[in-house]
Amino acid sequence: MKRHTEELDALKELCSREQMALTESQYELLAAYALLLEQWNKKINLISRKEDAPVIIKHVFHSLLMGLFHPFSAGEKVLDLGTGGGLPGIPLAIAWPDTRFLLVDSTGKKIAACQAMINELGIGNAVALHSRVEELKGLTFDTVLSRQVAQLEQLCAYTYRFLKPEGCLICLKGGNLEEEIKTALEARHAHHGFPSTIEHFAISGFSPFFAEKEIVIARR
Numbered sequence: 123m124k125r126h127t128e129e130l131d132a133l134k135e136l137c138s139r140e141q142m143a144l145t146e147s148q149y150e151l152l153a154a155y156a157l158l159l160e161q162w163n164k165k166i167n168l169i170s171r172k173e174d175a176p177v178i179i180k181h182v183f184h185s186l187l188m189g190l191f192h193p194f195s196a197g198e199k200v201l202d203l204g205t206g207g208g209l210p211g212i213p214l215a216i217a218w219p220d221t222r223f224l225l226v227d228s229t230g231k232k233i234a235a236c237q238a239m240i241n242e243l244g245i246g247n248a249v250a251l252h253s254r255v256e257e258l259k260g261l262t263f264d265t266v267l268s269r270q271v272a273q274l275e276q277l278c279a280y281t282y283r284f285l286k287p288e289g290c291l292i293c294l295k296g297g298n299l300e301e302e303i304k305t306a307l308e309a310r311h312a313h314h315g316f317p318s319t320i321e322h323f324a325i326s327g328f329s330p331f332f333a334e335k336e337i338v339i340a341r342r
């Protein structure tokens with residue numbers, strides 16, 4: 123209980139420093155999700171088991187940072203590609219309750235865990251779907267999100283056919299991205315010209331846990 127309170131306080135401090143306007147009940151839901159994620163992670167492998175940082179910071183706050191670079195809008199349709207245990211989709215769905223999130227993963231037991239957490243937390247704007255992203259048919263999205271799933275070029279290849287004209291792909295990534303970005307831009311002729319631009323932003327300033335991590339935004 124003490125750990126829960128301390129970690130929740132740490133999250134509140136980080137979020138309010140970035141002027142994220144979250145209510146007390148949203149903070150409670152984010153903390154409850156972090157606890158559920160830890161519990162599920164004992165049964166199936168959803169996140170790293172290294173205890174080098176609190177889950178609520180390393181995974182939940184990390185996911186929320188996407189909203190600082192891309193403020194989501196009401197009715198926006200968002201795909202979380204390769205969501206695993208619901209990252210970044212579940213924290214963002216809690217923070218942006220008027221945006222619609224589809225969480226997709228090719229591993230059935232991860233998606234079952236995701237849907238169980240969504241149900242238990244009562245999140246009405248997120249749905250988990252067991253599918254390979256290549257097999258999604260007849261859907262379009264304003265925004266595609268991805269955290270630690272694949273190389274940028276591969277993500278662009280997955281994404282271009284269901285991204286709306288003004289849409290973008292937003293990724294949380296680590297390491298040196300120059301080569302990965304160059305490769306994705308060079309391959310755009312194979313992906314209907316997507317992306318025309320790629321921006322990337324270091325996020326080490328938000329928390330010491332995010333050294334060498336970046337947010338990458340690829341636009342049509």
Ligand SMILES: C[S@@+](CC[C@H](N)C(=O)[O-])C[C@H]1O[C@@H](n2cnc3c(N)ncnc32)[C@H](O)[C@@H]1O
Nearest residue numbers: 204205206209227228229253254255269270271
């Ligand atoms: C390293 S995990 C990251 C999970 C989560 N995004 C996170 O940050 O914790 C990568 C996930 O992508 C999923 N994945 C990989 N390729 C996929 C594809 N083509 N379609 C759907 N899911 C995929 C895997 O099953 C795995 O759960």
